[in-house]
Amino acid sequence: MLDRNRILKAPEEAARAFKSRRVDVDLSGLLDLDARWFDANREWESLRERRNSLSAEIGKKKRAGEPTEELYAEVLRINEAIEATDLRRRELDAQREERWLHLPNIPDASVPVGEDETDNVEIARVGDPPSFSFSPRPHWEIGSTLGILDFDRASRMSGARFSILLGAGARLERALISFMLDCHTTPRSHGAPYRELSVPYMVLPESLLATGQLPKFREELFHVAADDLFLIPTAEVPVTNFYRGEILEEADLPVKFVAYTACFRREAGAAGKDTRGLIRQHQFDKVELVWLSSPESSMENLELLTRDATEILERLGLPYRVISLCTGDLGFSSAKTYDVEVWLPSQGRYREISSCSNFQDFQSRRAQIRYRRSSDRKVGLLHTLNGSALAVGRTLAAILENYQTEDGSVVVPDALLPYMGGISRIQPESISSRP
């Protein structure tokens, strides 16, 4: 949610921001509604003030044994006015709240202005795409041939967009998760290690409201209706909600969490996109980084967070590039986002494998996560950031494709060898006549 005072003070700044995001917002309508709520609220407060003082007077008179009838009458009259005003105040507040919650974040000044993904700006390109003496095959073909990936049986049991890993494939997935978690929980040159969290996969609606998935993106979420719980679309939700409603000490910032979870997305708007392979699944694994930062250092911290994500790719020897999303392509809650894209030889292009964002105080205002400044002991909203490091399924796909060989086997990257139980090359595996 946006800072109400900031918008009231500079509505034209917000209008520009929404325009650059290509979202249509009736800002003057909202401000008008907000003003009517504000007036109703003030009216209600002053009526309460009058009522409270009369009630106190009744108490005094009663103790003194004086008559109170005429005061009763007045209070009853005021109470009617209070009730009427309260009704109006609540109605306006609900309308106003609903509209505030649908406003996207304002992009940071450093975000490139642009219409859509074609205006995103490449920041860095690291590693050379491998060259093959044969035409590289897509990961689903490699995996199926090796007998470590099974989409057919997955769809029989669960429908479209699910997958099953077998043998060395399952092992590779587990190795990646362990490898990523170990990297992030180990001290490094540019900062303290992350603290690992293991969190619930189902959350209450208010947790999703806090991080911005609700109310606007309900159709993207799996909902367990009987209990009104949602499956998490990303670990960002439970991890960011860890401190919801709390006030931290500035000395404790930044807080750095890493969590591995499964993620669940309905992919409602992606019909027909990436229908084959591991790129777009209803359920996928991800290792997520979350920072709670002081406002002053959140932008530098976004750089550090992104570096932690790309470091995984470098250690795995996967070519990647980093792009800065333009205003038109920026996510709803984000003020600035770097996407990290990995090279997929079969597609001959880079595909998103991580998205690192600074939400500034957009989520923390919804979540009421605050901190107390050391200097003056004042309380303020902190900044939240997060990024994938990395999406496990896509990493696995990238390894299969970048490390494939002409004979169909796949070489295990050196960094993963300690986790693979002696497997250094994935060969076709078949444990029976039914691959």
Place this chain on the structure above:
RNA sequence: GGAGAGAUGGCCGAGUGGUCGAAGGCGCCCGCCUGCUAAGCGGGUGUAGGAUCAAAAGUCCUACCCAGGGUUCAAAUCCCUGUCUCUCCGCCA
């Protein structure tokens, strides 16, 4: 799932329907005192919104004692519902 108990400030904990944003203690902060530390002494110490103000401080108003309803002129206090926690029993990976 059954039975019972509970939910108050950073923590512990009191609170007869009006003078309660809430005693007392701990913690924390500031000061005094003392070779240092500890102890002792004095003071301060919730959040949000609003009014006043050039601004800050200060003062004042409104709300918040798990949440939502209700009773009442008046609710932390009485009633109802929900949520959560704890104890016992049952079931269970």
